[in-house]
Amino acid sequence: QSDTEEAFIDEVHEVQPTSSGSEILDEQNVIEQPGSSLASNRILTLPQRTIRGKNKHCWSTSKSTRRSRVSALNIVRSQRGPTRMCRNIYDPLLCFKLFFTDEIISEIVKWTNAEISLKRRESMTGATFRDTNEDEIYAFFGILVMTAVRKDNHMSTDDLFDRSLSMVYVSVMSRDRFDFLIRCLRMDDKSIRPTLRENDVFTPVRKIWDLFIHQCIQNYTPGAHLTIDEQLLGFRGRCPFRMYIPNKPSKYGIKILMMCDSGTKYMINGMPYLGRGTQTNGVPLGEYYVKELSKPVHGSCRNITCDNWFTSIPLAKNLLQEPYKLTIVGTVRSNKREIPEVLKNSRSRPVGTSMFCFDGPLTLVSYKPKPAKMVYLLSSCDEDASINESTGKPQMVMYYNQTKGGVDTLDQMCSVMTCSRKTNRWPMALLYGMINIACINSFIIYSHNVSSKGEKVQSRKKFMRNLYMSLTSSFMRKRLEAPTLKRYLRDNISNILPNEVPGTSDDSTEEPVTKKRTYCTYCPSKIRRKA
Structure with missing residues (x-):
């Protein structure tokens, strides 16, 4: 990491996976890959060459060709920074x-x-x-x-x-x-x-917001790894697109979809979620926001990390085409019809094991971190079935954990000093x-x-x-130039601004000016004693 990142970004610490049991899979014709190393024992292979989801989407159980560690899809030639x-x-x-x-x-x-x-x-x-x-x-x-x-x-x-x-x-x-x-x-x-609100409920802030986002895009060149997620601006008043998200600290507020640099946490682009006022032209909501937020980096071969609200197999395939030329890594909801049943949870499946399937440049992994939990992760980076030797997790999961927190960290930085x-x-x-x-x-x-x-x-x-x-x-x-400014304010402002001296100005002469005598403010008015 650069000095900039180390100044204010905490490193992501991975949680060690639960040690797997010694059970052998009996169901669904799943067998454990032979080998004595930790990585090989964590990968479960299928005897079938192809498997299908509920919608007949076809997946291959093996990678057809050997790919390099860094795919050509993710070679970014521009340097991150202002x-x-x-x-x-x-x-x-x-x-x-x-x-x-x-x-x-x-x-x-x-x-x-x-x-x-x-x-x-x-x-x-x-x-x-x-x-x-x-x-x-x-x-x-x-x-x-x-x-x-x-x-x-x-x-x-x-x-x-x-x-x-x-x-x-x-x-x-x-x-x-x-x-x-x-x-x-x-x-x-x-x-x-x-009149304008009939077509755009965001009218009161639309012009200022667009100018602000334009500056965010123009002022910074992001790195190769981006994150798309949501931020909730706490607000409990009347608003036509106020959201309720129970797992957020504020719970009620305005939902902002953001794209950030996963390394520096710089916000590149942002869009408000307007609820029913969002015009997607028939495109699924998650896919619409990914394509709109990523407009500044279209054609740049960068990667986007996002959660299961955005990720889908059709979106991953679409982003690989012109004019997007982007890759995506994200979790997938278990109810997606493209996921084969053989990848889903089984009681006899050991904890910490992974199953891979492939569809061209797409890689889908089913990872079991806990006995009652299954994680599905999709990548369009042309990944292979690789496992981290030290943690036993798939490399896709390791990469996702390292890059998923861009927006969450930015939101945390905002809440610390808001x-x-x-x-x-x-x-x-x-x-x-x-x-x-x-x-x-x-x-x-x-x-x-x-x-x-x-x-x-x-x-x-x-x-x-x-x-x-x-x-x-x-x-x-x-404010110091105001003749009616109170003495305690004048003295305090002069202390805050070191170059300013109380009662002086640029055109003042060196000759002392005799102060006019006034009535004493502490004595009764009957005495009329001069100060």
Whole structure:
């Protein structure tokens, strides 16, 4: 692994398989392959040359020709890492702006100001209700990034901006202004939303999401091994495509299908699952999402690892053809009609054994890790019947275990330091998710660029702290220019920004200015004692 991967990715540790018993298979004419080694004893062969599934799909029980260890289908000639326009970027803010570009921020500012003008009444004349700008939106993002670093994202705004607890947030903007921006933040034209929503329920975020995904694709060249899986953005409010997934920590939320680099966990492409609003043109749902998510790498001979919600025999064959030219490794559900009955579980079959069958470049393995469990794994990488000598598992299973966790690890990294706040609006939940992804993707690009120079890569936590400073410093400097800014805020901002001195400006003269005498704020008004 590269230095970039070692900075923030944990290695996958394999679980040793259960030791097999000494039983001999009597049923289904299955015999154990002769040989004394562990690998040969773990492979069960069939006397038949061909076997068939319930739908008459024909499989061969032996590989016709000997293949090389690395198939020509998986020779990727491009090098993994940031694209040319993203190299030599070492500043956290510039890395972040690769994903939240000026165009995205301008869209947010435009429609947020439109919402502010609707909500602002004649009595709302203070600074809290003024129009926003690009610097303030970046500062708003900076506050969210710092809540992720300090794990303050679930704190109420009263506690978040309490001076007795911390001055980190109140130095950037007031609590009332932060709340007002959250209420007014919009990413689309609210006036034409009902018309567009008839054809696309994702309309409130569609343009910003497409721009963001375009940047994720353009900024990075993935490696040879990719992972497609799902992420659930926790959300319990009203949403036409909210999902319930009981095995996820959030259980309720917005399902995002993602394709990530299995090595660096960089998110390359992502699509929301819109439920009934998904138009697949008759293509099975899993196959549709695999083909759509893999569009950036079509024709590149890369491999995709996915679970049984996506994997199917027709999809594996289809991806080998033009224009896809991709291979796939994934688990297969036991109810697929292409799986022969002879490969399915048998009580007399020893634990830890494997059975292989072949159909051209396709390889299907039936592996029994536990007495009451059977795993079916499909590969289109032109695999042979090989077993890992140290673990006794098929090499296909070993490869799947090493590459299956790309999206799951990314999701875990998002949950460890997340800026997501409680909200009743699902577009805001998606915006929080995009900020989390942007922080991780920008850190991956930063880490690759720094390690390429031979320098030490800072931790992700320190990277996000520096990102907070870069996002908020410009807005805090402008805030210092306000003549009505309170003294404690001015002093604290000056401490945060080392180059700023309280009460000084660029055009100040060296001659001391006599301070005007004012009434003492501590004495009763009757005394009128000068301070």
